[in-house]
Amino acid sequence: NAGVTQTPKFQVLKTGQSMTLQCAQDMNHNSMYWYRQDPGMGLRLIYYSASEGTTDKGEVPNGYNVSRLNKREFSLRLESAAPSQTSVYFCASSEVWQHNEQFFGPGTRLTVL
Amino acid sequence: AQSVTQPDIHITVSEGASLELRCNYSYGATPYLFWYVQSPGQGLQLLLKYFSGDTLVQGIKGFEAEFKRSQSSFNLRKPSVHWSDAAEYFCAVGANQGGKLIFGQGTELSVKP
Numbered sequence: 001n002a003g004v005t006q007t008p009k010f011q012v013l014k015t016g017q018s019m020t021l022q023c024a025q026d027m028n029h030n031s032m033y034w035y036r037q038d039p040g041m042g043l044r045l046i047y048y049s050a051s052e053g054t055t056d057k058g059e060v061p062n063g064y065n066v067s068r069l070n071k072r073e074f075s076l077r078l079e080s081a082a083p084s085q086t087s088v089y090f091c092a093s094s095e096v097w098q099h100n101e102q103f104f105g106p107g108t109r110l111t112v113l
Numbered sequence: 114a115q116s117v118t119q120p121d122i123h124i125t126v127s128e129g130a131s132l133e134l135r136c137n138y139s140y141g142a143t144p145y146l147f148w149y150v151q152s153p154g155q156g157l158q159l160l161l162k163y164f165s166g167d168t169l170v171q172g173i174k175g176f177e178a179e180f181k182r183s184q185s186s187f188n189l190r191k192p193s194v195h196w197s198d199a200a201e202y203f204c205a206v207g208a209n210q211g212g213k214l215i216f217g218q219g220t221e222l223s224v225k226p
Contacts, residue, residue, distance in 0.1 A: 004156070026196030031212070040122070042203060042216035043157075050212060058213065090156060098147045100214055104156035 001026050004105035007106055009082045012111045021076040021108050023091030031094045032074035033058075033102060036087040043090065044045050050076060081112045117206050119217035124204040126194050127137045134189040134220050136204030138148045146187040148178055152200045160202075163187065176200070199224045213218065 007022045015096045025032065035043040035058075045056050045058030049067040055066050063085060065077045074093075079087060092102040116139045126132055138144055145164050149157040161172025168180040178189045187204060204217040 033213075039217055042117075042218045043214075044216075045213055048213065092157075100147070100212065101159060101162060102214060104149075104158070106156045107154075 001016065003027065004091055004093055004103055006089075006105040006108050008108060009106070010109050012113065013078075014113050015082060016079050017078050018077070018104065019081065019110075020078075021089055021091075021110075022073070023075065023105060024073045025091075025093040025103070027095070027103065028071070029093035029103070030071070030096050032065075032068065032077045033092040033094075034074070035090045036060065036085075037090060037107075038087050046076065046089075064074075081110075082113045083107060086110060086112045115144075115213050117204050117217045118215035119202075119204055119220045121220045122218070123221045123223070125223040125225060128196050129193050131148065132189075132194045132198070132222070134204075135204050136187045136217060137185050138187065138204070138206045139185065140206055142192055143182075146178075147178060147205040147207070148172065148176070148187075148189050149203045149205065150174075150200050151219075157203065160189070167225070183198045194222075194224055196224045196226065198222060208214065 004025045016100050031049040034046040044060045049055045050069040053070045067075045090107050091105040094102045118137045128217045147162045148160040163180045173209050201219045201221045205214040207214045
């Protein structure tokens with residue numbers, strides 16, 4: 001099992017460009033999450049999907065959109081990137097919504113110039 | 114509102130010395146508590162978790178943590194630190210109805226030879 005995979009690993013964008021971060025899990029988990037990690041701030045939840053077909057905003061959703069493509073895949077889109085979105089992005093999954101134990105991907109390091 | 118505080122941003126210990134990383138949480142009901150470790154350039158790995166029952170929980174890599182309700186704390190301990198333990202450690206709290214985790218700011222651990 002690969003667990004949670006993310007692509008790409010690194011990305012550099014110019015202000016105003018768009019991109020989609022991809023996440024997939026092969027653990028048959030129902031819930032998936034997107035976080036951003038910034039120095040001194042821990043991880044902050046951007047969006048989550050409690051189950052296939054549902055998505056909800058987390059703590060810092062502005063400037064992002066998500067799609068739960070199917071049970072395995074949960075993508076994060078930046079429509080018009082801003083320097084404030086320079087961060088490391090982590091995708092995570094959990095077996096069911098009621099189980100908080102989350103499994104994390106390796107992260108995507110994004111720089112917006 | 115739920116919150117997690119890790120008072121120590123950075124700790125340095127000598128190899129072989131004992132370690133305690135502090136975590137204080139704010140939550141109205143019985144929380145679900147977690148410790149994750151992040152090695153440089155990697156995703157987060159679960160060290161241990163507390164849901165209920167015995168307040169002293171054992172985790173991987175020789176770590177343990179103790180839940181103290183009266184102090185709203187969930188401190189992480191290891192009796193003898195190894196150089197490979199150098200990493201960033203995150204405490205997190207989750208609601209017992211499931212779903213979202215709130216992370217602390219993280220504590221970076223350095224190990225001196």
